[in-house]
Structures are given as structure tokens and as C-alpha cells.
Amino acid sequence: MRTENAPVVRLEDYRPTDYLIDTVKLDVRLHPTATRVTAELALRPNPKGTPGAALTLDGDELRLVSARLDGVALGAAAYAVTPSSLVLHAPPQRPFTLTLETELDPSANTKLMGLYRSSGIYCTQCEAEGFRRITYFLDRPDVLSVYTTRIEADREEAPLLLGNGNPVERGEVPGxxxxYALWHDPFPKPCYLFALVGGRLDKVSQTYVTGSGRAVEIAIHVEAGKGERATYALDALARSMRWDEKVFGREYDLDVFNVVAVSDFNMGAMENKGLNIFNDKYVLASAEKATDADYANIEAIIAHEYFHNWTGNRITCRDWFQLCLKEGLTVFRDQEFSSDERSRPVKRIADVRTLRAQQFAEDAGPLAHPVRPAQYREINNFYTATVYEKGAEVIRMLKTLIGAEAFRRGMDLYFERCDGTAATVEDFIACFAEASGRDLSQFFTWYEQAGTPTVTASSHYDPAARTYRLDLAQRTPPTPGQAEKRPVVIPVALGLVGESGRELPLKAGNEVPLANGVLTLDGPALSVTFTDVPERPVPSLLRGFSAPVRLEMDLADEDLFVLFRHDRDPFNQWQAAQTVATRVILEATRAARAGQAISVDARLGEALAHFLDSRAEADHAFAAQVLALPTEADMAREIGGDVDPDAVFTGRLAVKRALGAALADRLAALYGRLASRGAYSPDAASAGRRALRHAALDLLAAGDAARGTELAVAQFAAADNMTDRFGALAVLAHLPGAARETALADFAGRFHDDPLVLDKWFALQATIPEAGTLDRVRELTRHPAFSMGNPNRVRSLVGSFAMGNATQFNRADGAGYDFLADVVIALDPKNPQVAARLLTAFRTWRMLEPGRRAKAEAALKRVAGTPGLSPDVSDISGRSLA
Known part of the structure; x- marks a missing residue:
């Protein structure tokens, strides 16, 4: 059903369900347009519920065929049914069985929620509230049931039938x-973790032996002919399982673990118990068709969904307000896995880049909300960077505050105490308070309060007394619904670096606790005096990005260069270079906006030249991060308000060109030294080398377009892997001319039959920062390979334009806003989840200069005023305008 005014759901209104469902027996008879689902539900009154209450089951666009209570057909007066609910007026106040039969049309289910059929494959997506599109049910995460599922299908159409849990029986339906296939999952789970798949798929598999000696078949199922492209994902799965045993003591618990890759999927992947369903872009990889970034994403997301087996499945959420309990915690776990598998400093930098680009922007706009929201209208809109990425940062802070050993004890206690339950954040934090013996009540504010805190730091060095005083203060700006903010607990990992470059000892006064180089700022302000400091120090604050905050400290550029050259913390080395670059770009942006000539401080180029000469070869992946300038979005966030995207682009490009010209010879030499040798390998060291080579080419091309074009064209022609080929094409995309168009046409011709590679082609063109790009994007929506029905294709073209092309989406004439509004309005009736996600591109509209701000507001109001909007889009447009 569609409605403009979805009701507000509030955390404070939570109450236990009136009935429990102990077991669910499903009989699903698959048919392209008339699937029949028979659900046998074993119910009983909940002792914690309201005695004698009516039983209200959730539905969504359902058609009821029959209903029976304890085997007897229900009379018309006994219940009321609509497509969105079934109400049993007077349920027995004893255990009873309710058997419901519904009919579905999987082929017509363009929302891709519940059971749908796409490219000949039947599959499901039930998180958050998709199970109610399969049968009437208590569709809430605190109803845990044991499922047995019989799946039946035409053998020719669907020779493979997969369900949750372990396989029990297979057979023919005579004549x-x-x-059919019968599956049983012995572990009680909420309905959002239900899954089934039916279709014709290839399989790659292996036997994994757990630490206790149990043999588990792990398998990945993909479209016919693509099995070889799933071998890396299978290897990543085995490594994830071994890592979770070693680091968290968690062993897999079923006889089989299946992953299915499908092309039409609203999300990245889904952790259904024993049957993960993935968007195929996070499974399929080969040297010719996947980049290093694709391989890294596959590794991380395979791990993330597997780790959910314990943090999400065995322990699930009591209600959707606790979403961060599974998602933030599991993101932390997959970040740790990737850090151990690859480069920890580089992974940390990459994660912080993502956090700042997505979550900081969310916190600063109308869609800001706490890590655990207090209310929502549409839960699908709260699968956000705040819940995921900031949620992971909160877990990381907790580990920093109580230490690694206490953190592991707390996790062990959580697994022991909450296994098989639907838990809350309070349950989780209580385990760490007990394990560490610390009062964590104030730490809980991170879950309740929106906004990005700002930490302001100032200092004074007394050379005669050899003392150094550091003053810290915190403040959090108002966010929607939260005008007043409380101080949060901020772990400040720090060091003192002498001007000579040496690390100075930390001797703090007794009045301020300093544990393992970490100060705890838990009030409005804190002052600490360090003694016996032999020389003027440069403070290295928030090492490893120890808290998700903004840091304001007016260090001189020379002090930042000291940190860049000598800080033993790699993150703060990188941050120092980024801070200097940000200052230089801001100055260039101011000049561009004022119509003045732009001059670029030569000291940044000199510092980068020293880095390239002395340290670039030590860690290629880290060096690539150093060479990457702050983005336009970074600069807009730094400006904070009255942003002119054109001026930001012009200023940043001027700095990039100046650096490329100043470092040209070094960059060319580095580019040559890092040329590929031998067969492609996606390992971390090889990927780091390619990342640095492409960073060098990108910067070199900015300084000398002709030279950059020549090198990129040659690399594109000679490439024997997608990373090198697409890296060259990405450089050419920013160099207007015949060479670019020729390469784009060649790329499309080579890969015309591969949707995932074409997604890269669509996305790259959508981000070209030129006046003609909007027309290009409009034309591409008419391309034979483009389909509004495929979420990947929509995100690659429309999403990349709206969220990755600051100048053209934010055109001064408002045409970019109008284009996105048109797409959202057209897409909403078919796939409201994807439409709502696209609309979040407006989340920073209030930061723009007045002219653009007015045009963005008008486009948002046009969307909000469209009759019959879905709850998803209505919620986003309403909150964006509030």
C-alpha cells in the first residue's frame, strides 16, 4: 500500500509482542506469476504480552487464499483481512496452529522485497520488512522461530532449490x-533472516574444516558460465571463517554455508542464516573484469555477511532501533578483518575517508540522526552511514577506552549471555561494563545523540619550566530535534613529536589519567600539563583517528610538515599532509570565487617531493593515499556554508595542476618504475603498487594534459587487467578530446555483454565535471544497456551523477536537481527503496550558496508534493525539508 503519511514509530513505545511463533513450516510452490505459499504457524500467547489481545499479523500487497485454525477453516466473522494485515479477533489463549495460504506474483514484484523473480532466478529479500510480502506474519525482529521450508518448483526452470539451515530431503513430485527440497534451520531466527532461492545456477564449493574438526560445505552459486569468477569470493569466505575463529572465538554452526549472487538486488548483500544472497557485483571477479577495488570490496563484504552469523543472526535485534547493534558491530569486525588481511594504516585512512564523506555529511544536514534513532517513519531509510560507519567507530572507541583484553572479555560475555536472543544496545554495553569494571553510562551518549563533535585544541610550551600544557574542549552543533547537546566521552590518542622529529615522552600530571597514550575528554573541557618536555613539541592528536570528531587546532604549516615527515602514527602523517593541502585549496577557492589569480604555496609541493624521494616506495598503498588530494566534498564540508561548487572545483583543480607540474619528473619516473611485471594478482602488495602508479599518472596528467593523455592511451591499449585499463580510462575521462571518446567507445565495445563492467562505464561518464555531462547522462538513460529496473544500473549512472559530480549535479541553473527529481518521481512506484536512496543526494543542500539552495529546495518540494509517494521517498523528502 502507498501512503503519504506513514506513522511515526518510537523507541519509547516498544512493548513485547502479544503472541510468539515457536515454529514455522512453509510450503512454497514456485511459479513465475502464481506462487502459492502455505505457512503453518505454531503460536502461543506471550506471558509478557496483553492477555486476550487480538492477533494482528502484518502483510504487504498480499492475497489470502485460505485460513485455518487448528485445521478448521476460519469463519468470516473470526478475522478481518486486507492486503496489509490479518486480524484474528479472539485467538485461543493456549498454543494453537494457524495455517495461511497466500498467492504471489514474483515476476511483478519490482520492489525487489519479499519473494521476486529476476533473470529467471527466484530469490528473497526480507530485511527489514519484506517477509510480510510472502505471508501474513508478526514481522518484527523479536519474534524468533524455528523454520522448516519445503520449496517446490519446475525442475527445468529451477533445478537448484536452496533454503535456510541444513538440507533434509529432496525428491520428485510424480507426474x-x-x-522439491526440504530445509530445516535449527536455530530460532526472526523472519527478516528467512531466505530461499530457486533457479539455474553454477556452483563452486569446497570443504571447510572448523577449529573443532567439523566439516562444512561452503559454496557460491552464480549465473551459468561465471563460476570461475567466484573463486576469489570463495577463498575470502574461507579466510573469514578462519579469522573469526581466531580473533573472536566464533565457529560456524551449520553443515552448509551457501552464497547466491543475483544481478537485481537493492542492497549489497544479505546475511540470511546459512544462505547469504549477494548483489553479484560483490561476488564476481576476474583480472580482466574486476579492479583491485572490486577485489577488496568482495573480500570485505563476504566477510561482513559471514560475521553476521554471530553478530546479527545468533544474536539479533530486539527492534529496528537496535540496528546498529548488528550493523555497526559487524562493520567494525569486517574492518578489523580487512586490516589484518591488508594494510592496517591504509585501511584506516580509507575508512575515515568514507566516514567523513558520507557520515559527517549526514550529521551536518537535515537527515542527521543518532546511531540509535529514537523514532522513524520508514526503517529502510535508516540503513545509513550513521548506523553503519559511525556505529563501527563507537565500537572502536569502546575498545580504545577499556583496552583490547577487556574488550575481548566483553565480547565473549556478550556471545555467552545473549546467544539466541533479540538483544538491545543496553544488553551489549552492560557486558563491557561488567568485563572492564567501568561505568559506561556516559559513553552511551554516543548512541543517543546525533551530530559530529568538534574538539578544539590549544597549547603552550614553557621552555624554562620544560612543561607543555594542552587544553582541549568539545562542542556538538545542534541537529534536527536535538538543540542541546551533552558532552560525550572522547578518547584522544596522542603523542608529542619534537621539532627535531623524535617522539617525546608523555609525563602527565597525576590529576589527569593517561592510559596507553590516551586522554579521555568526557567533559566540556580538559587541561593537562606534561612535564620534563625537553623541546617544543608538536602535538599529534587523535592518533589512528581515535574518535569520530572534527579537530580544530591552529598548527602552523611547518608544524604539520614535522608531523608529515616524522610522526610515528601513519594516520596522522597522512592527516598532516591533508590538512596542509586543505588550507592551500581553500585559499585557491577563495581566489577563484573572487575572480582573482590563483597562486599555490610551493611548500606543499616541496614536502610531497621529499616524500616521493624518501618514503613512497616503502608502502605503495600508503603513498597513493598521500598523493590523493582532499575531494571537493571534503572542501565543501570544511567551508561549512555558502558553498559555491564551481569555485571549489576551480580552486582544487588549480592546486592539482600546480602540484602535477612541480612534481612532473618525479611522477613520471615513479610511474615507469611501477609498471606491471608478470601476471596479475589481486594481493595487497600488488594492488598497492598499481594504486600508487595510477595516483602518479592522475597527478601527472593534471599538470601536463598532453603527456598524461599519451601515457594513459598507451596504458589503456596495453592493459592486461581491468585495474590498469580502467585506471587509464579514469584519467582520460578528465582530459577532453578525441582520445577520451575513442577509449570510452572501445571500452563499451569490449565489454558490451558484461553488466558489471558496463556499470563502471556508465558511472565514469556520469562523474565527468563538464558542462555537457548532464546531456550525456540523459542520453545514456536511453542506451540499450540501461534499465531503470536494475538497481545497479540506476546507481551507476544516476547515483554517480548526483553523489559524485559536485559541479554538474549542483549546476547553477538547477537542471541537475530537476533531473534527479524527475528520476525519483518516476522510479518511486516501481522501487521506492532505490528512489529514496537517490534522493539523499540532497542531504547537503542547505550548505550551498543562496541561488543553488533555492533551486535545490524547489526540486525537493516538487518531489514532496507528488501525490501517492511511497513512505520511503515521502520520509526522505519530508525530513530534508524540515
Missing amino acids: TGRH
């Missing part, structure tokens, strides 16, 4: 050409 019909149909067959």
Missing part, C-alpha cells in the same frame, strides 16, 4: 515435472 508433474516438478521437484
Whole structure:
């Protein structure tokens, strides 16, 4: 059903369900347009519920065929049914069985929620509230049931039938050409973790032996002919399982673990118990068709969904307000896995880049909300960077505050105490308070309060007394619904670096606790005096980005260069270079906006030249991060308000060109030294080398377009892997001319039959920062390979334009805003989740200069005023305008 005014759901209104469902027996008879689902639900009154209450089951666009209570057909007066609910007026106040039969049309289910059929494959997506599109049910995460599922289908159409849990039985349906498979999951789970798949798929598999000696078949199922492209994902799965045993003591608990890759999927992947369903872009990889970034994403997301087996499945959420309990915690776990598998400093930098680009922007706009929201209208809109990425940062802070050993004890206690339950954040934090013996009540503010805190730091060095005083203060700006903010607990990992470059000892006064180089700022302000400091120090604050905050400290550029050259913390080395670059770009942006000539401080180029000469070869991946300038979005966030995207682009490009010209010879030499040798390998060291080579080419091309074009064209022609080929094409995309168009046409011709590679082609063109790009994007929506029905294709073209092309989406004439509004309005009736996600591109509209701000507001109001909006889009547009 569609409505403009979805009701507000509030955390404070939570109450236990009136009925429990102990077991669910499903019989699903698959058919392209008339699937029949028979659900046998074993119910009983909940002792914690309201005695004698009516039983209200959730539905969504359902058609009821029959209903029976304890085997007897229900009379018309006993219940009321609509497509969105079934109400049993007077349920028995004893255990009873309710059997419901519904009919579905999977082929018509363009929302891709519940059971749908795409490219000949039947699959499900039930998180958050998709199970109610399969049968009437208590669709809430605190109803845990044991599922047995019989799946039946035409054998020719769907020779593979997969369900949750372990396989029990398979057989033929005599005389019909149909067959069935019976699956049983012994672990109680909420309905959002239910899944089934039916179709014709290839399989790659292996036997994994757990630490206790149990043999588990792990398998990945993909479209016919693509099995070889799933081997890396299978290897990543095995490594994830071994890592979770070693680091968290968690062993897998079923006899099989299946992953299915499908092309039409609203999300990245889904952790259904024993049957993960993935967007195929996070499974399929080969040297010719996947980049190093694709391989890294596959590794991380395979791990993330597997780790959910314990943090999400065995322990699930009591209600959707606790979403961060599974998502933030599991993001932390997958970040740690990737850090151990690859480069920890580089992974940390990459994660912070993502956090700042997505979550800081969310915190600063109308869509800001706490890590655990207090209310929502549409839960699908709260699968956000705040819940995921900031949620992970909160877990990381907790580990920093109580230490690694206490953190592991707390995790062990959580697994022991909450296994098999639907838990809350309070349950989780209580385990760490007990394990560490610390009062964590104030730490809980991170879950309740929106906004990015700002930490302001100032200092004074007394050379005669050899003392150094550091003054810290915190403040959090108002956010929607939260005008007043409380101080939060901020772990400030720090060091003192002498002007000579040496690390100075930390001797703090007794009045301020300093544990393992970490100060705890838990009030409005804190002052600490360090003694016996032999020389003027440069403070290295928030090492490893120890808290998700903004840091304001007016260090001189020379002090930042000291940190860049000598800080033993790699993150703060990188941050020092970024801070200097930000200052230089801001100055260039101011000049561009004022119509003045732009001059670029030569000291940044000199510092980078020293880095390239002395340290670039030590860690290629880290060096690539150093060479990457702050983005336009970074600069807009730094400006904070009255942003002119054109001036930001012009200023940043001027700095990039100046650096490329100043470092040209070094960059060319580095580019040559890092040329590929031998067969492609996606390992971390090889990927780091390619990342640095492409960073060098990108910067070199900015300084000398002709030279950059020549090198990029040659690399594109000679490439034997997608990373090198697409890296060259990405450089050419920013160099207007015949060479670019020729390469784009060649790329499309080579890969015309591969949707995932074409997604890269669509996305790259959408981000070209030129006046003609909007027309290019409009034309591409008419390309034979483009389909509004495929979420990947929509995100690659429209999403990349709206969220990755600051100048053209934010055109001064408002045409970019109008284009996105048109797409959202057209897409909403078919796939409201994807439409709502696209609309979040307006989340920073209030930061723009007045002219653009007015045009963005008008486009948002046009969307909000469209009759019959879905709850998803209505919620985003309403909150964006509030």
C-alpha cells in the first residue's frame, strides 16, 4: 500500500509482542506469476504480552487464499483481512496452529522485497520488512522461530532449490515435472533472516574444516558460465571463517554455508542464516573484469555477511532501533578483518575517508540522526552511514577506552549471555561494563545523540619550566530535534613529536589519567600539563583517528610538515599532509570565487617531493593515499556554508595542476618504475603498487594534459587487467578530446555483454565535471544497456551523477536537481527503496550558496508534493525539508 503519511514509530513505545511463533513450516510452490505459499504457524500467547489481545499479523500487497485454525477453516466473522494485515479477533489463549495460504506474483514484484523473480532466478529479500510480502506474519525482529521450508518448483526452470539451515530431503513430485527440497534451520531466527532461492545456477564449493574438526560445505552459486569468477569470493569466505575463529572465538554452526549472487538486488548483500544472497557485483571477479577495488570490496563484504552469523543472526535485534547493534558491530569486525588481511594504516585512512564523506555529511544536514534513532517513519531509510560507519567507530572507541583484553572479555560475555536472543544496545554495553569494571553510562551518549563533535585544541610550551600544557574542549552543533547537546566521552590518542622529529615522552600530571597514550575528554573541557618536555613539541592528536570528531587546532604549516615527515602514527602523517593541502585549496577557492589569480604555496609541493624521494616506495598503498588530494566534498564540508561548487572545483583543480607540474619528473619516473611485471594478482602488495602508479599518472596528467593523455592511451591499449585499463580510462575521462571518446567507445565495445563492467562505464561518464555531462547522462538513460529496473544500473549512472559530480549535479541553473527529481518521481512506484536512496543526494543542500539552495529546495518540494509517494521517498523528502 502507498501512503503519504506513514506513522511515526518510537523507541519509547516498544512493548513485547502479544503472541510468539515457536515454529514455522512453509510450503512454497514456485511459479513465475502464481506462487502459492502455505505457512503453518505454531503460536502461543506471550506471558509478557496483553492477555486476550487480538492477533494482528502484518502483510504487504498480499492475497489470502485460505485460513485455518487448528485445521478448521476460519469463519468470516473470526478475522478481518486486507492486503496489509490479518486480524484474528479472539485467538485461543493456549498454543494453537494457524495455517495461511497466500498467492504471489514474483515476476511483478519490482520492489525487489519479499519473494521476486529476476533473470529467471527466484530469490528473497526480507530485511527489514519484506517477509510480510510472502505471508501474513508478526514481522518484527523479536519474534524468533524455528523454520522448516519445503520449496517446490519446475525442475527445468529451477533445478537448484536452496533454503535456510541444513538440507533434509529432496525428491520428485510424480507426474508433474516438478521437484522439491526440504530445509530445516535449527536455530530460532526472526523472519527478516528467512531466505530461499530457486533457479539455474553454477556452483563452486569446497570443504571447510572448523577449529573443532567439523566439516562444512561452503559454496557460491552464480549465473551459468561465471563460476570461475567466484573463486576469489570463495577463498575470502574461507579466510573469514578462519579469522573469526581466531580473533573472536566464533565457529560456524551449520553443515552448509551457501552464497547466491543475483544481478537485481537493492542492497549489497544479505546475511540470511546459512544462505547469504549477494548483489553479484560483490561476488564476481576476474583480472580482466574486476579492479583491485572490486577485489577488496568482495573480500570485505563476504566477510561482513559471514560475521553476521554471530553478530546479527545468533544474536539479533530486539527492534529496528537496535540496528546498529548488528550493523555497526559487524562493520567494525569486517574492518578489523580487512586490516589484518591488508594494510592496517591504509585501511584506516580509507575508512575515515568514507566516514567523513558520507557520515559527517549526514550529521551536518537535515537527515542527521543518532546511531540509535529514537523514532522513524520508514526503517529502510535508516540503513545509513550513521548506523553503519559511525556505529563501527563507537565500537572502536569502546575498545580504545577499556583496552583490547577487556574488550575481548566483553565480547565473549556478550556471545555467552545473549546467544539466541533479540538483544538491545543496553544488553551489549552492560557486558563491557561488567568485563572492564567501568561505568559506561556516559559513553552511551554516543548512541543517543546525533551530530559530529568538534574538539578544539590549544597549547603552550614553557621552555624554562620544560612543561607543555594542552587544553582541549568539545562542542556538538545542534541537529534536527536535538538543540542541546551533552558532552560525550572522547578518547584522544596522542603523542608529542619534537621539532627535531623524535617522539617525546608523555609525563602527565597525576590529576589527569593517561592510559596507553590516551586522554579521555568526557567533559566540556580538559587541561593537562606534561612535564620534563625537553623541546617544543608538536602535538599529534587523535592518533589512528581515535574518535569520530572534527579537530580544530591552529598548527602552523611547518608544524604539520614535522608531523608529515616524522610522526610515528601513519594516520596522522597522512592527516598532516591533508590538512596542509586543505588550507592551500581553500585559499585557491577563495581566489577563484573572487575572480582573482590563483597562486599555490610551493611548500606543499616541496614536502610531497621529499616524500616521493624518501618514503613512497616503502608502502605503495600508503603513498597513493598521500598523493590523493582532499575531494571537493571534503572542501565543501570544511567551508561549512555558502558553498559555491564551481569555485571549489576551480580552486582544487588549480592546486592539482600546480602540484602535477612541480612534481612532473618525479611522477613520471615513479610511474615507469611501477609498471606491471608478470601476471596479475589481486594481493595487497600488488594492488598497492598499481594504486600508487595510477595516483602518479592522475597527478601527472593534471599538470601536463598532453603527456598524461599519451601515457594513459598507451596504458589503456596495453592493459592486461581491468585495474590498469580502467585506471587509464579514469584519467582520460578528465582530459577532453578525441582520445577520451575513442577509449570510452572501445571500452563499451569490449565489454558490451558484461553488466558489471558496463556499470563502471556508465558511472565514469556520469562523474565527468563538464558542462555537457548532464546531456550525456540523459542520453545514456536511453542506451540499450540501461534499465531503470536494475538497481545497479540506476546507481551507476544516476547515483554517480548526483553523489559524485559536485559541479554538474549542483549546476547553477538547477537542471541537475530537476533531473534527479524527475528520476525519483518516476522510479518511486516501481522501487521506492532505490528512489529514496537517490534522493539523499540532497542531504547537503542547505550548505550551498543562496541561488543553488533555492533551486535545490524547489526540486525537493516538487518531489514532496507528488501525490501517492511511497513512505520511503515521502520520509526522505519530508525530513530534508524540515
